[in-house]
Every structure is written in C-alpha cells, then in structure tokens.
Amino acid sequence: MTGLFRYYRCRKCSAAYAVSSADKDLHLLYRKLPCTTTGCKWFLTKTSVIEKKPKVITAVALFSALGGAGLPEEKAAAALKQIKTCFVGAKVKSVSGDSHAGRTILRSISFDNGLTMHLATSTKGATIFKVTEDAHVSR
DSSP: OOTTEEEEEETTTOOEEEEETTOTTGGGOOSEEEOOSTTOOSEEEEESOOSSOOEEOOHHHHHHHHTTSOOHHHHSGGGHHHHHHHHTTOOEEEEEEEEETTEEEEEEEEETTSEEEEEEEETTEEEEEEEEEOTTOOO
C-alpha cells in the first residue's frame, strides 16, 4: 500500500488519510493542510509514516472537507441515523449562529452526545449538510 498512496496525518489527533498517487486531482492538496477533525487546530502533513490505518479518500473529497463541506461519511444520507440520535435522547449543549438583516441565522447545534449538526439553507428549508463528532469523545 505504501508507494501507491500519498499519506496525510495530524500529529495531534492522529487523523490519517491516504490519497491514491494516481489521483488526477492531487494538485489540490499541499504538504500542509488544516486538520479535518472538528475542534482540532493542528495540520495534516504529508508523511511516509502512518501509525494507524488511514482512511482512503479521493483528493477532491479531502479538499472538500478542508473547505468545511465535511467528509463523505459526515454528509451521507446515512447520517439520518445520527440526526435521529441527536434529537431523541440527547440534550442541546450549544448553538452557533448570528444575526443578519433582522433575522437569526442558525449555523450549528451541538449535543451532549458529542455530535454537532451543521446547517445550511436550501430552497425547501434548512438543510443539515454534515454531522460531525467532537474530537476525543468516547461513546
């Protein structure tokens, strides 16, 4: 698996990713990238040493996650199970948002079970575009 992939790892939270060396979109990724783990302020650095099994991901998916759109599993339709877990049996820990033009903009809702729902707008109403898990939360 070594020569076929480029590896990126965070030294603080140990998030690790493997991107195929043949991926045509590798130019999107630099040697040092912001970590994708919620709450981690460190960086993913290109490395040849991986201590745990990395998540295999495409360059576009990793680039998208770096921009805040979330990892594929965070924004998958399967996240509906996580959404139900948040609203049934979990308490709201915090809410993130601000005011704009006399209206309240709700950006995210964090729950005591470690999950955070990130919201966006759509033509049909509020959209949950990703569900993340707080770093270092054990269940």
